Every structure is written in structure tokens, then in C-alpha cells.
Amino acid sequence: MPLSLVIFDCDGVLVDSEIVAARVESEMLKEVGIEIAAEELSERFAGLTQARILAALAEQTGVVFPDDFAERVEAENDRRLARVDPIPGVQEMLDRLELPRCICSNSMTGRLKLMLTHVQLWDRFRPYVFSSREVGTKRIKPAPDVYLYACKEFGVEPRSAIVLEDSVHGVAAGVAAGCRVVGFTGAGHTHPGHSEALSDAGAETVIARLSDFPAVVQAFGEWEHA
Incomplete structure (x- = not known):
């Protein structure tokens, strides 16, 4: 699909x-x-x-x-x-994506707006910034609810959505929702075994650079989910 x-x-x-x-x-x-x-x-x-x-x-x-x-x-x-750094290459990566996009996070909207405004990303996503604690059932990841909520808001089937996640709990949530899930290990908290843990949680592939993500999105659009 x-x-x-x-x-x-x-x-x-x-x-x-x-x-x-x-x-x-x-x-x-x-x-x-x-x-x-x-x-x-x-x-x-x-x-x-x-x-x-x-x-x-x-x-x-x-x-x-x-x-x-x-x-x-x-x-x-x-x-x-309030002074957080962006993940390297985030703006350039977003420039290369053509599909609709949104954010699904366990953080509250106020915190998300604080950080995303600082790194000049808020306007690239709003109003499609969904806090799991504030939308739908208000159940947080690893529950799949926030991902299901986002898919419903956009009128798409979960299997036609691709998720980028850095945590085992987030990957598990995306998988449980029925989305395609890519793991990410390019942030400052990555650790030995991080990639393997994300794969074990259900990520179909894992990347360490945001610059690789657009190609993965393109490839996933052509691959059938196993």
C-alpha cells in the first residue's frame, strides 16, 4: 500500500x-x-x-x-x-519529504511548542502536533492510541503511515497501531544495543541520520509490509 x-x-x-x-x-x-x-x-x-x-x-x-x-x-x-538543540539535518530532511506529516509525542503540547519554536519547527507541523496525554483516549505510548488518533485525523489507514521513533516504547506503540515503523539512533541518548532494541521492538529498519529518512520513506512506499 x-x-x-x-x-x-x-x-x-x-x-x-x-x-x-x-x-x-x-x-x-x-x-x-x-x-x-x-x-x-x-x-x-x-x-x-x-x-x-x-x-x-x-x-x-x-x-x-x-x-x-x-x-x-x-x-x-x-x-x-527552552534551549534544546535540533537533531542535525532536520530542516533539510523535512524539505525533502512531500507527504503530509504530523507529530505524535508523549510530551505535553506546551513543552512541544517550547522546544519546537526554539528550533524553528513549530510552524512546520502545527496544528498537527498531537500529545498522547491530550488527544483521544489520552493513553500514552506504548499504547498505540495517539498513532491511531493521528491516522484518523488524516483519514488514512495505519498501514499507510510511516513512523520515525527513537524509543522501544514508541516503536511498540507504532507497531501496535499497525503503522510501518523506522527506528532512529541519531540523538544524544543513543547507546550500545540501541539499534538492536528498536529492531526487537518491531522497527522494520533503523537509521542513525535524518538525511537517510526520505529514501527510506520512498522505499517503504514501494515495499509491501512483511
Whole structure:
């Protein structure tokens, strides 16, 4: 089936934000006695919301977080992510794509607008920037709901949409939605075994440079899904 829609995750695909957020969380977790490197946080939790991350850490460590902890982490994340770097080659890659496009992210719309405006991408996607926590069922990835919502908004079958994702949870969401999924390992939080993990989660191929994506989109439009 020919492709009709390109769907991007945002964090770690369009902007190099996953490693920034992981560094903030690593620094602030030390305040409550949890020593965990930013790289480990990225590897274990990339693609999940902060609430999910803190819940998992609380269960694993028994630490009770102060009432204002999550709010302070979010505020520091906003401060640093307001200056986030774009993923290299993102503008040029978008220039080469002709299909309709949108963003499906676990981040809130306010955070997405903050980052995307800074890197001059907001106007290239709006109004088609969908936060899983704010549209449809409001279930976050790895649930497929936000991808299904985007396909419905564009009036396309999921199998005619191609997704670019950097996290295992995001890949799993795209696969569960029935979309074609490409993994991406070109952001600052990539790690040994990243590509294999994305493939194991269901990505049909994995790329490390955004400049390779338009050719993949073209090829997927000609390949039948196995």
C-alpha cells in the first residue's frame, strides 16, 4: 500500500531532548538518594513520561518523593529544554519529504511548542502536533492510541503511515497501531544495543541520520509490509 502520512516522534527524533531531560532527572534524583546516571535513565526509560519514570523508581527503590519533586523537575526541564538543540539535518530532511506529516509525542503540547519554536519547527507541523496525554483516549505510548488518533485525523489507514521513533516504547506503540515503523539512533541518548532494541521492538529498519529518512520513506512506499 502506498504511504500517505509521515508521523514523527519529537523527543530524540526532531530535537535532542531525551539526554537533556535525563541529565536533569539524574541530578535531581541525587537529592533523594537515588544515584543513577543520565545514560542509564535514557536507556531504561526513554519515551516514557516523567510520572511513569518516577513511579517505576519509587517501586524499585522504596523512595518516597517529596510532594513538589515532580513539579521542580518539570520546571528545570522547561528551563533547559527552552534551549534544546535540533537533531542535525532536520530542516533539510523535512524539505525533502512531500507527504503530509504530523507529530505524535508523549510530551505535553506546551513543552512541544517550547522546544519546537526554539528550533524553528513549530510552524512546520502545527496544528498537527498531537500529545498522547491530550488527544483521544489520552493513553500514552506504548499504547498505540495517539498513532491511531493521528491516522484518523488524516483519514488514512495505519498501514499507510510511516513512523520515525527513537524509543522501544514508541516503536511498540507504532507497531501496535499497525503503522510501518523506522527506528532512529541519531540523538544524544543513543547507546550500545540501541539499534538492536528498536529492531526487537518491531522497527522494520533503523537509521542513525535524518538525511537517510526520505529514501527510506520512498522505499517503504514501494515495499509491501512483511
